[in-house]
Amino acid sequence: MTGGTSVGESESGRDGAEGERALLPPALRGFAALTGVVAVLVVAVIGVLYAGHGQPGRVDRWFVDPTDDTVGQPWRGVALALDFLGEPVGAVLLVGAAVVCCLVRRRPWAAGFLVGATVVAVAVATLLKHVVGRTIHGDGNLSYPSGHTAFFTALAVAVALVVNGRRGVVLGAALVGGAAMGWAQVALGAHYPTDVLGGWCVALALTLTLAGLFDAAARRGSRPGASAPAPN
Numbered sequence: 001m002t003g004g005t006s007v008g009e010s011e012s013g014r015d016g017a018e019g020e021r022a023l024l025p026p027a028l029r030g031f032a033a034l035t036g037v038v039a040v041l042v043v044a045v046i047g048v049l050y051a052g053h054g055q056p057g058r059v060d061r062w063f064v065d066p067t068d069d070t071v072g073q074p075w076r077g078v079a080l081a082l083d084f085l086g087e088p089v090g091a092v093l094l095v096g097a098a099v100v101c102c103l104v105r106r107r108p109w110a111a112g113f114l115v116g117a118t119v120v121a122v123a124v125a126t127l128l129k130h131v132v133g134r135t136i137h138g139d140g141n142l143s144y145p146s147g148h149t150a151f152f153t154a155l156a157v158a159v160a161l162v163v164n165g166r167r168g169v170v171l172g173a174a175l176v177g178g179a180a181m182g183w184a185q186v187a188l189g190a191h192y193p194t195d196v197l198g199g200w201c202v203a204l205a206l207t208l209t210l211a212g213l214f215d216a217a218a219r220r221g222s223r224p225g226a227s228a229p230a231p232n
Contacts, residue, residue: 003145009169013106020167021161022165022215022218023110023113023161023165023211023212023213023215024161024165024208024211024212024215025161025165025166027167028165028167028170029212030042030164031167031203032117032208032211033208035204035205035208036081036199036204036205036208036209038186039204039205040202040205042197042198042203043128043145043198043201043202043205045054046145046194046197046198046219047128047131047144047145047146047198048114049147050132050134050144050194051132051133052132052133052134052137053134053135054134054135056192057069057192057194059193059194060194061195061196071187071188075187076187076188078184079183079184079187079188080184080188081183082152082180082181082183083148083185083188083190084183085152085181086147086148086149086151086152086181087148088177091118091122091151094155095114095115095118095155095169098111098129098155098158098159099111099114099115102114102162107162109178109214109218110162111162112145112214113158113162113210113211113214114155114158114159114162116210117154117155117158117206117207117210117211118151118154118155118158118212119151119158120154120206120210121150121151121154121202121203121206121207122147122150122151122154123198124150124202124206125145125146125147125150125202126145126147128198128202129142129143129144129145130149132145133196134192134195136189136190136192136195137189142152143190143191144194144195144196144198145193145195145196145197145201145202146181146182146185146190146191146194146195146196146198146199146200147199148164148181148184148185148190148191148199149178149181149182149185149191149195149196149199149200149203150182150200150202151181151201151203152177152178152180152203153168153174153177153178153181153199153200153204153207154203154206154207155177156173156174156176156177157170157173157174157177157203157207157208158207158211159173160172160173160174161211173188174200175202175206176195178200178203179197181196182197182199182200
């Protein structure tokens with residue numbers, strides 16, 4: 001049938017560049033917008049509450065005393081392994097592997113999104129640390145929001161969007177990725193629990209927003225005549 005391809009592409013959300021599936025299918029866009037707004041509000045509220053503080057808050061103490069290591073072996077080894085994945089070398093290895101997979105499957109747009117999502121999440125988390133000025137251990141280590149958690153959550157959400165794009169898969173990836181790295185950071189005494197929540201929300205807001213921007217750019221680039229030279 002003549003119109004079969006266009007209908008199939010519309011139903012699957014294939015409105016990206018070079019036939020790539022849209023990162024945010026139509027069914028996910030409303031959810032992504034609402035999630036992003038809530039995440040930004042959470043980041044802002046926690047930042048205002050704990051700006052300039054150097055001690056755990058009441059919410060932090062509900063969970064653990066986050067100023068000391070709270071786990072022994074073998075769980076400490078697991079926490080250290082997860083922590084390494086958020087360090088520069090581990091992060092480059094993780095993102096590099098994901099990018100290679102995208103390029104092998106001829107999805108350069110998705111590869112660019114994966115890099116952009118993780119870089120932006122870490123950059124914004126780092127900037128917010130200096131703006132908020134919250135510290136841990138009393139030695140000037142800036143702690144809010146958690147950059148490790150922001151990175152790992154951003155990567156998990158970005159991969160979920162690239163691979164599947166269904167709401168349940170994306171939310172599950174965000175929860176698992178954020179919980180795993182967040183637990184490691186609190187267990188190692190590197191962050192307060194509210195730092196972890198802030199990093200998780202930073203990643204959610206930025207990654208979903210960036211996915212929408214990538215889709216919009218892809219749609220503009222795929223329009224007929226979009227790259228055609230202007231007539232003389």
